[in-house]
Amino acid sequence: MSWTAKIIGAAFCLALPAAAAAQQDWEPPRTADGQPDLQGIWTNSSQTPLVRPEEFGAKGFLTPEEALDVEQGWRNRYDLLAQPIDPERGPPTDGNADFGYNSFWWDPRDDAIEINGEYRTSIIIDPPDGQIPFVEGGAPGHDQRTVWRSRPGVEPFDDYPLRPLAERCLLTFGSGSGPPMLPILYNSNYQIVQTPEYFMILAEMVHDARIVRLNDNHHEDDFDKWMGDSVGWWEGNALKVETRDFHPQQSFRGSSHAVIISEEFELLGPDKIRYRFTIDDPLTYTQPWTGEVAMNRKAPEERMYEYACHEGNYAFAGILAGARRLELEAELRP
Numbered sequence: 653m654s655w656t657a658k659i660i661g662a663a664f665c666l667a668l669p670a671a672a673a674a675q676q677d678w679e680p681p682r683t684a685d686g687q688p689d690l691q692g693i694w695t696n697s698s699q700t701p702l703v704r705p706e707e708f709g710a711k712g713f714l715t716p717e718e719a720l721d722v723e724q725g726w727r728n729r730y731d732l733l734a735q736p737i738d739p740e741r742g743p744p745t746d747g748n749a750d751f752g753y754n755s756f757w758w759d760p761r762d763d764a765i766e767i768n769g770e771y772r773t774s775i776i777i778d779p780p781d782g783q784i785p786f787v788e789g790g791a792p793g794h795d796q797r798t799v800w801r802s803r804p805g806v807e808p809f810d811d812y813p814l815r816p817l818a819e820r821c822l823l824t825f826g827s828g829s830g831p832p833m834l835p836i837l838y839n840s841n842y843q844i845v846q847t848p849e850y851f852m853i854l855a856e857m858v859h860d861a862r863i864v865r866l867n868d869n870h871h872e873d874d875f876d877k878w879m880g881d882s883v884g885w886w887e888g889n890a891l892k893v894e895t896r897d898f899h900p901q902q903s904f905r906g907s908s909h910a911v912i913i914s915e916e917f918e919l920l921g922p923d924k925i926r927y928r929f930t931i932d933d934p935l936t937y938t939q940p941w942t943g944e945v946a947m948n949r950k951a952p953e954e955r956m957y958e959y960a961c962h963e964g965n966y967a968f969a970g971i972l973a974g975a976r977r978l979e980l981e982a983e984l985r986p
Contacts, residue, residue: 704774704782795903809975821964824857
């Protein structure tokens, strides 16, 4: 590690206890009805992975110096991937054309998640090993799309319902829309609006809006929603949210129709929300599991922008037509 990094790391070590003490004495701003005011524009952008990398084992936290090294490694990787692409290169030979552009278009996301002075090695904090506790056999496919695809003779490009929800511009990829709301490749931004009866979270990616009804019951006879049926209530300074009844085509890491996702939003300071979620689904996981993400306030001059999803709006005819062309070529091939 360079002397500059060591000096910065030492400064972090001195600053973090003072910041933690200041947070304990801090009182959140209040809305007109007396609840903590979480309104504003936030980002959960980070490279901290959901599942803990094997090299960390049971190590849940990084020291400030280790966090500096990890973050510098992420920056170096982005600098490498941002190099101009050779216009003369051939098409991918493995059939993977998902990353057709370099990291110039990505959100750099070079921060490790830090909550109360602790730099996380993974978003998952329980189980202690930072792994998803799948039932025996690994991640099952309970969602309707996986069921359809598993039928004999069904191919992934036969029709639009067989394609991923993000490709259809229904929800953002990677669970950015939530719940749970996780950092994604770019546009990891959210706007929160509160009223006494509702708590609204607008995701910049795909422009998804989740409306949490406060102090209400779940709609037992309601139709299933893409982001589930969310109800919330305040406990002290924390907003608790419970979501169930997801659309059958929606699934998080193999979750089934029985999944219940609990969330907690708590202001730790003027510019940071601790976002905690717990996934409970006995059909998919051997136990409930929990993760935490830091949501950091965006600068006042930064704005949310409309995300006009392209593939589902304009390109889907081409996606399916391309599959039909490949099928025809296969039939004509001697």
